Amino acid sequence: MAKIISVDVVDVRFPTSLSMDGSDAMNKDGDYSAAYVVLRTDDPGLSGFGFTFTIGRGNDICVLAAEQRAQPLIGQAVDDVVHDLGGVYRRLKSDSQLRWLGPEKGVEHLAMAAVMNAVWDLAARSAGKPLWRLLVDMTPEELVDVADLTYLSDVLTKDEAVAMLAELAPTRADRIAELAETGYPCYTTSAGWLGYSDDKLRRLCQEAVDSGYRHVKLKVGADLQDDIRRLRIAREVIGYDADLMIDANQVWDVPEAIAWVRALAEFKPLWIEEPTSPDDILGHAAVREAVAPIGVATGEHGMNRVLFKQMFQAGAIDFCQLDSARLASINEIVAVYLMAKKFDVPVCPHAGGVGLCELVQHLSIFDYVAVSGSLEGRVTEYVDHLHEHFVDPCVIDNGAYVLPEAPGYSAEMYESTLAEFAFPNGRYWSGAAGS
Amino acid sequence: MAKIISVDVVDVRFPTSLSMDGSDAMNKDGDYSAAYVVLRTDDPGLSGFGFTFTIGRGNDICVLAAEQRAQPLIGQAVDDVVHDLGGVYRRLKSDSQLRWLGPEKGVEHLAMAAVMNAVWDLAARSAGKPLWRLLVDMTPEELVDVADLTYLSDVLTKDEAVAMLAELAPTRADRIAELAETGYPCYTTSAGWLGYSDDKLRRLCQEAVDSGYRHVKLKVGADLQDDIRRLRIAREVIGYDADLMIDANQVWDVPEAIAWVRALAEFKPLWIEEPTSPDDILGHAAVREAVAPIGVATGEHGMNRVLFKQMFQAGAIDFCQLDSARLASINEIVAVYLMAKKFDVPVCPHAGGVGLCELVQHLSIFDYVAVSGSLEGRVTEYVDHLHEHFVDPCVIDNGAYVLPEAPGYSAEMYESTLAEFAFPNGRYWSGAAGS
Numbered sequence: 001m002a003k004i005i006s007v008d009v010v011d012v013r014f015p016t017s018l019s020m021d022g023s024d025a026m027n028k029d030g031d032y033s034a035a036y037v038v039l040r041t042d043d044p045g046l047s048g049f050g051f052t053f054t055i056g057r058g059n060d061i062c063v064l065a066a067e068q069r070a071q072p073l074i075g076q077a078v079d080d081v082v083h084d085l086g087g088v089y090r091r092l093k094s095d096s097q098l099r100w101l102g103p104e105k106g107v108e109h110l111a112m113a114a115v116m117n118a119v120w121d122l123a124a125r126s127a128g129k130p131l132w133r134l135l136v137d138m139t140p141e142e143l144v145d146v147a148d149l150t151y152l153s154d155v156l157t158k159d160e161a162v163a164m165l166a167e168l169a170p171t172r173a174d175r176i177a178e179l180a181e182t183g184y185p186c187y188t189t190s191a192g193w194l195g196y197s198d199d200k201l202r203r204l205c206q207e208a209v210d211s212g213y214r215h216v217k218l219k220v221g222a223d224l225q226d227d228i229r230r231l232r233i234a235r236e237v238i239g240y241d242a243d244l245m246i247d248a249n250q251v252w253d254v255p256e257a258i259a260w261v262r263a264l265a266e267f268k269p270l271w272i273e274e275p276t277s278p279d280d281i282l283g284h285a286a287v288r289e290a291v292a293p294i295g296v297a298t299g300e301h302g303m304n305r306v307l308f309k310q311m312f313q314a315g316a317i318d319f320c321q322l323d324s325a326r327l328a329s330i331n332e333i334v335a336v337y338l339m340a341k342k343f344d345v346p347v348c349p350h351a352g353g354v355g356l357c358e359l360v361q362h363l364s365i366f367d368y369v370a371v372s373g374s375l376e377g378r379v380t381e382y383v384d385h386l387h388e389h390f391v392d393p394c395v396i397d398n399g400a401y402v403l404p405e406a407p408g409y410s411a412e413m414y415e416s417t418l419a420e421f422a423f424p425n426g427r428y429w430s431g432a433a434g435s
Numbered sequence: 436m437a438k439i440i441s442v443d444v445v446d447v448r449f450p451t452s453l454s455m456d457g458s459d460a461m462n463k464d465g466d467y468s469a470a471y472v473v474l475r476t477d478d479p480g481l482s483g484f485g486f487t488f489t490i491g492r493g494n495d496i497c498v499l500a501a502e503q504r505a506q507p508l509i510g511q512a513v514d515d516v517v518h519d520l521g522g523v524y525r526r527l528k529s530d531s532q533l534r535w536l537g538p539e540k541g542v543e544h545l546a547m548a549a550v551m552n553a554v555w556d557l558a559a560r561s562a563g564k565p566l567w568r569l570l571v572d573m574t575p576e577e578l579v580d581v582a583d584l585t586y587l588s589d590v591l592t593k594d595e596a597v598a599m600l601a602e603l604a605p606t607r608a609d610r611i612a613e614l615a616e617t618g619y620p621c622y623t624t625s626a627g628w629l630g631y632s633d634d635k636l637r638r639l640c641q642e643a644v645d646s647g648y649r650h651v652k653l654k655v656g657a658d659l660q661d662d663i664r665r666l667r668i669a670r671e672v673i674g675y676d677a678d679l680m681i682d683a684n685q686v687w688d689v690p691e692a693i694a695w696v697r698a699l700a701e702f703k704p705l706w707i708e709e710p711t712s713p714d715d716i717l718g719h720a721a722v723r724e725a726v727a728p729i730g731v732a733t734g735e736h737g738m739n740r741v742l743f744k745q746m747f748q749a750g751a752i753d754f755c756q757l758d759s760a761r762l763a764s765i766n767e768i769v770a771v772y773l774m775a776k777k778f779d780v781p782v783c784p785h786a787g788g789v790g791l792c793e794l795v796q797h798l799s800i801f802d803y804v805a806v807s808g809s810l811e812g813r814v815t816e817y818v819d820h821l822h823e824h825f826v827d828p829c830v831i832d833n834g835a836y837v838l839p840e841a842p843g844y845s846a847e848m849y850e851s852t853l854a855e856f857a858f859p860n861g862r863y864w865s866g867a868a869g870s
Contacts, residue, residue: 027531056532061500061542068493096462097491103685103713103736106541107496151712154689154721250538254589277586278538279741281716282748286589301538306714313717 002043002078004122007070009063009114010036012413013056013423014354014386023195025221026249030055032386033423034354035062035111036413037070037118041078048122049412052114052325053353058107059423065111069098073119082123086146089116089331093148105303109328116329117359121409131409132365135330136172140165143370147334151306155313161338168373175369183400184364185375186382187215187245189352191234194219198233205237212399214242215270215379221248224263231267240268243379247273250301254283258290271295271319278302284316297321300350304328305335312343319377321350324359333363337371346376352383357394358410361401389417437478437513439557442505444498444549445471447848448491448858449789449821458630460656461684465490467821468858469789470497470546471848472505472553476513483557484847487549487760488788493542494858500546504533508554517558521581524551524766528583540738544763551764552794556844566844567800570765571607575600578805582769586741590748596773603808610804618835619799620810621817622650622680624787626669629654633668640672647833649677650705650814656683659698666702675703678814682708685736689718693725706730706754713737719751732756735785739763743771747778754812756785759794768798772806781811787818792829793845796836824852 017029033056039048052062069092073081081088092115093099101108124131135143140162149158188211191204201218208216216238220227227246234244246269252260257275272294275287278301288296299321302308311317320340327333340347347367349360364380372378380401387393391412395402404410420427452464468491474483487497504527508516516523527550528534536543559566570578575597584593623646626639636653643651651673655662662681669679681704687695692710707729711718713736723731734756737743746752755775762768775782782802784795799815807813815836822828826847830837839845855862 027535030532030535054532055535057530058500058503058533058536058543061496061503061536064499065493065496065542068496095492097465097489098493100462100465100490101493101496101542101545102540105714105738106537106543107500108493108541110536151688151715151718153691154718253586256588277741279540279739280586280745282745283586283589283741303540304714306712306718310715310717 002041002046004039004073004076004078004081005042006040007067007074008038008040009066009070010038010418011059011063011423012036012354012418012421013059013429014421015428017056023193024219024247024249025194025251027055032354033059035059035066035114036418037066037114039070039073039118039122046078046122046125048118048125050114050117050119050121050409051355051411052110053356054110061107062110062114065107066114069108069111070115073115078122078126081119082126085119085123086331088119089146089148089328092116093328104306104328109304110326112328113325116331117325117409117411120330121411125408128407130362130404130406132362132369132404135366136176136369140169143334146331147338148305148328148331149335152309152335152339155309156339156342160342164338164341165370168370171373172369175373179365179368180403183397183402184361184368184380185214185378185400186380186396187217187243188213188382188384189217190384191216192218194222198230201230202233202237205234209238209242214399215245216242217245217247217273219249220246220264221251221260224260227264231264235267243270245269245271245273245297248275250274250277252276254280254286257287261287261291261294265291265294269294271297273297273321274300279307281307281310281314281316284311285314288316288318295319297348299323301326305332305339308336309339312339312345317345320345320347322347323350324356324363325353337367341371346378347372348378349380351381354386355390355411355413357382357387358390358392361394361404362409364401365403389413437476437481439474439508439511439513439516440477441475442502442509443473443475444501444505445473445853446494446498446858447471447789447853447856448494448864449856450863458628459654459682459684460629460686462490467789468494470494470501470549471853472501472549474505474508474553474557481513481557481560483553483560485549485552485554485556485764485844486790486846487545487552488791489545496542497545497549500542501549504543504546505550508550513557513561516554517561520554520558521766523554524581524583524763527551528763539741539763544739545761547763548760551766552760552844552846555765556846560843563842565797565839565841567797567804567839570801571611571804575604578769581766582773583740583763583766584770587744587770587774590744591774591777595777599773599776600805603805606808607804610808614800614803615838618832618837619796619803619815620649620813620835621815621831622652622678623648623817623819624652625819626651627653629657633665636665637668637672640669644673644677649834650680651677652680652682652708654684655681655699656686656695659695662699666699670702678705680704680706680708680732683710685709685712687711689715689721692722696722696726696729700726700729704729706732708732708756709735714742716742716745716749716751719746720749723751723753730754732783734758736761740767740770740774744774747774747780752780755780755782757782758785759791759798760788772802776806781813782807783813784815786816789821790825790846790848792817792822793825793827796829796839797844799836800838824848
């Protein structure tokens with residue numbers, strides 16, 4: 001019987017700041033990075049891979065936190081771990097000394113995400129299934145057992161959750177068959193980074209339309225006149241049949257957000273994303289009321305399920321953009337999906353970064369098949385970079401994620417990538433290119 | 436002109452789990468710890484001391500984060516730093532790569548607190564004043580410049596903040612003179628840790644009353660019948676003229692909190708502290724409405740000013756218990772005090788831990804003298820342990836903090852303490868006592 005024998009956590013950083021990929025009004029020079037967790041077993045053919053995503057400095061702090069958080073896994077039998085994914089999560093989470101550092105937020109929560117992502121990858125590989133299929137093969141009761149419903153019982157009880165899942169269980173196979181045909185719809189942010197020139201913006205918008213995308217997203221918030229000019233270019237290219245989204249990355253106070261978004265209303269954005277502090281539930285509710293019918297979206301910095309609970313309770317958002325490497329993996333993400341279903345808010349996961357697209361495709365498929373049963377208002381982010389570092393990269397066809405088939409959570413990076421981009425001792429960072 | 440030449444951050448841990456000091460329903464075995472920052476200058480007589488507080492494991496992660504966060508201070512002239520305390524804060528905070536790890540929460544925010552606490556200590560020492568006096572000697576405009584009002588303008592503008600402070604400025608001296616006579620009222624938690632026996636509880640309650648305390652706080656939430664028995668003992672000793680507070684340390688969901696507190700209502704607690712997740716603004720509002728006239732208090736895990744803004748907006752709390760080592764030092768704390776004033780919520784800072792009492796005495800004095808001008812409903816926590824490690828320990832007389840007079844933020848620990856309790860290489864942890 002295989003055992004987990006060690007945990008390696010690697011600080012992987014890509015020099016994305018050089019190309020302005022990922023530039024926005026708040027994050028001008030990120031080096032997309034991952035605290036990358038490998039759970040090794042004594043079976044050379046079986047490991048678990050997971051990560052959290054950061055943008056450079058401080059990735060080493062997440063690495064240290066993940067190393068500590070994963071310690072209790074060492075020596076555990078793989079079978080015990082993969083057949084008690086709720087229990088493993090609860091035990092890792094129950095360290096009250098580490099809890100003090102959050103609770104359930106910031107570095108410690110990112111580390112929990114990285115470790116549990118690797119545990120879920122291990123479970124899917126052990127079962128020989130892609131993660132989404134591992135999830136949709138679970139019964140309603142099994143899914144509710146792994147979901148972390150702590151602090152949520154005022155809006156969702158276990159019985160309600162089971163009942164919601166049970167309603168859709170008999171028709172799961174139909175939706176799997178449908179997605180196998182169509183893929184899961186996505187949109188691209190690759191066109192709209194703030195550091196790109198107008199010409200590049202125009203060209204990338206055209207390429208997006210030509211590739212079958214029905215949604216394009218642009219970064220805004222640094223300069224209003226620039227935003228007006230860039231949105232005009234985007235609408236010239238994509239027209240008004242396609243959807244245009246805008247993303248301010250938290251740069252505004254609430255009154256400023258309202259004024260700025262109103263000044264861009266003529267371009268009819270589908271949503272304004274991250275208009276203000278990601279912690280400001282009541283602020284998002286105020287913005288939403290003021291800028292309707294423009295929708296409000298947030299979630300990539302949504303720290304935990306308690307925040308999302310309140311976003312739903314307060315009617316603060318039209319679109320929930322949970323993050324696969326910031327929430328504490330499937331255990332917390334399933335809880336957020338269940339609440340979103342109850343409050344009838346579509347989930348459009350955040351992606352991009354390092355490997356987030358690889359992860360979120362599994363989540364969106366799971367949502368449609370087992371939780372929401374709907375594609376209405378749902379579109380999952382896709383950003384076209386860094387996929388070449390992943391062994392099982394996501395595949396996009398005609399503006400949709402193709403269902404992944406390889407076992408696991410698609411989180412494994414190539415060894416050659418680690419050798420090149422491990423920080424600070426990989427070839428890139430230690431060599432001439434890094435200086 | 437003195438310069439900051441180095442930053443040392445020490446992992447200091449005290450084996451408090453051995454005595455059950457600090458035990459509660461959530462935190463059963465904390466080893467009270469500090470990530471302790473020393474800003475050294477090339478003047479051997481001038482350093483800045485600060486820290487954040489943790490309860491053991493993970494303190495090393497805060498140390499690493501504080502080391503990184505403090506790097507930009509090295510080489511800075513002390514005069515430049517201490518005369519631009521708003522600018523220093525904004526520059527340290529502006530690292531967008533580190534921001535990603537929060538933003539403004541968790542380990543990175545604790546580290547920011549530790550570093551900026553040391554900066555404020557340096558500023559007060561440089562001025563030859565205790566921190567509270569440095570603050571009350573600042574003009575309303577100077578105080579508002581150091582306050583971080585980002586994301587708060589929907590409830591508080593700079594002009595409003597200046598006006599509020601200006602109203603009380605002419606009478607500051609009167610309140611200083613008053614506090615010099617009376618001290619600032621405090622309450623004790625030392626009596627009520629969950630791990631203490633009934634006899635010890637009875638004895639400590641009696642000692643509290645005999646020492647002049649008018650408030651006693653007990654931990655609750657592990658077992659309802661135990662809580663009823665312990666509250667009965669406490670009321671037998673202190674009577675109903677003194678105030679009794681209860682503290683659940685986040686163990687309940689919202690419905691459970693309401694039911695449990697109602698079951699303890701016969702003992703007429705002044706407040707229920709941390710009834711549920713510290714992130715749950717709407718949950719606290721629901722508990723407050725359901726258990727009135729028992730008050731709701733929270734804040735020791737209140738992650739940042741945006742959370743407190745919403746607690747005030749939602750009418751969620753009767754008492755604001757901000758934490759001096761979790762909020763990002765004076766810059767963020769002043770902002771919370773200003774909002775509390777506007778919403779007429781008394782601030783009763785969290786203390787205990789390691790050195791938190793030493794810090795909060797300065798805050799409470801500042802609040803009375805410069806911000807609230809009121810003692811009504813205000814009482815600051817005091818816990819009687821670990822003060823012997825501080826060079827300028829707080830002094831309690833007749834249930835009140837005596838005004839500190841030594842220059843600084845009272846944050847400096849003895850060198851001998853560091854030699855003994857530095858982790859893992861101090862004498863205690865490396866020696867026989869630690870094994």
